[in-house]
Amino acid sequence: DAEITQSPRHKITETGRQVTLACHQTWNHNNMFWYRQDLGHGLRLIHYSYGVQDTNKGEVSDGYSVSRSNTEDLPLTLESAASSQTSVYFCASSHSGRGSYNEQFFGPGTRLTVL
Amino acid sequence: AQSVAQPEDQVNVAEGNPLTVKCTYSVSGNPYLFWYVQYPNRGLQFLLKYITGDNLVKGSYGFEAEFNKSQTSFHLKKPSALVSDSALYFCAVRLSSGGYQKVTFGTGTKLQVIP
Numbered sequence: 675d676a677e678i679t680q681s682p683r684h685k686i687t688e689t690g691r692q693v694t695l696a697c698h699q700t701w702n703h704n705n706m707f708w709y710r711q712d713l714g715h716g717l718r719l720i721h722y723s724y725g726v727q728d729t730n731k732g733e734v735s736d737g738y739s740v741s742r743s744n745t746e747d748l749p750l751t752l753e754s755a756a757s758s759q760t761s762v763y764f765c766a767s768s769h770s771g772r773g774s775y776n777e778q779f780f781g782p783g784t785r786l787t788v789l
Numbered sequence: 790a791q792s793v794a795q796p797e798d799q800v801n802v803a804e805g806n807p808l809t810v811k812c813t814y815s816v817s818g819n820p821y822l823f824w825y826v827q828y829p830n831r832g833l834q835f836l837l838k839y840i841t842g843d844n845l846v847k848g849s850y851g852f853e854a855e856f857n858k859s860q861t862s863f864h865l866k867k868p869s870a871l872v873s874d875s876a877l878y879f880c881a882v883r884l885s886s887g888g889y890q891k892v893t894f895g896t897g898t899k900l901q902v903i904p
Contacts (some may be wrong), residue, residue: 678832709894716879716896717833732891764832775821775840775883778892780832 676701680765680781688789693752695784697765704770706748707778708732708740710761717764723748725770755788762786791816793882795895802870803903810865810898812880822863823881823892824854833879839863850874870902 678699687693699706708720719732721740729740737759739751752759762785766778792815802808814820821840825833837848844856854865863880880895 714896717894719891766832775838777823777825777835777838778833780825780834782832783830 678765678767678779678781680763680784682784683782684785686787686789687755689755689757691755693755693786695750695752695763695765695786697748697750697781698746699765699767699779699781700746701767701769701779702745703767703779704745705768705778706742707766707768708738708748708750709764709766710734710759711764711783712761720750720763721748752786755786757788760786760788791820791882791884791891791893793880793893793895795878795880795898797898798896799899799901801901801903804872805869808867808870808874808900808902810878810880810900812863812865812895814861814863814880814882816882816884818884820882820884822854822856824848824852824863824865825879825881825894827877827879827897829876836865836878870900872902872904875900875902 681696704725707722709717711717718734720738723729723742762783764783765781768778769776794813823838824836827833837846839846839856847853852867877897877899879897881892883892
């Protein structure tokens with residue numbers, strides 16, 4: 675069965691370190707997204723991609739970067755981790771089409787703690 | 790700007806009773822509307838969506854939602870609640886027109902079904 679996976683599931687790091695969170699999907703979806711989930715804020719979009727070599731900033735992109743070298747993967751990098759980036763991170767994907775109304779499929783999440 | 794409001798942080802309902810989880814939205818145009826469910830330590834799962842047509846939308850696990858354009862609402866309902874329905878529910882909205890349109894999520898409503 676197709677799926678979307680994230681690794682690691684839990685990560686503890688120190689302020690200032692670079693951290694990369696992996697996201698891998700086997701749906702063959704062109705659209706991929708990264709969100710963070712914080713109490714009182716719901717889900718907030720960090721970055722998104724329509725396809726290979728395409729990346730776009732979301733509403734809370736400062737301090738984060740992504741790259742899309744293939745269809746399956748969209749790794750999220752925290753350039754220099756800050757305590758404010760302690761959160762649960764979700765990767766999602768959806769069927770292609772910029773105007774698409776298709777629903778998103780979510781990974782299980784990565785809980786990141788920055789000390 | 791578009792927004793979603795879920796006015797109740799938590800909804801408690803007795804098993805077997807009907808449940809309603811409320812959602813109102815604001816968007817400058819016609820909306821696409823979604824409901825997702827999140828179980829503990831899991832990613833979000835799609836429940837149902839409104840795109841166009843019949844205002845009553847049926848989805849997974851016996852859930853349904855009614856689109857009300859005049860009240861800008863999209864409340865989630867189920868005739869008879871199960872203990873296993875206890876979870877966090879998110880409403881989401883995006884514009885129906887144009888290219889990529891950001892999906893905005895509500896802050897979530899925790900549903901507690903009491904045996």
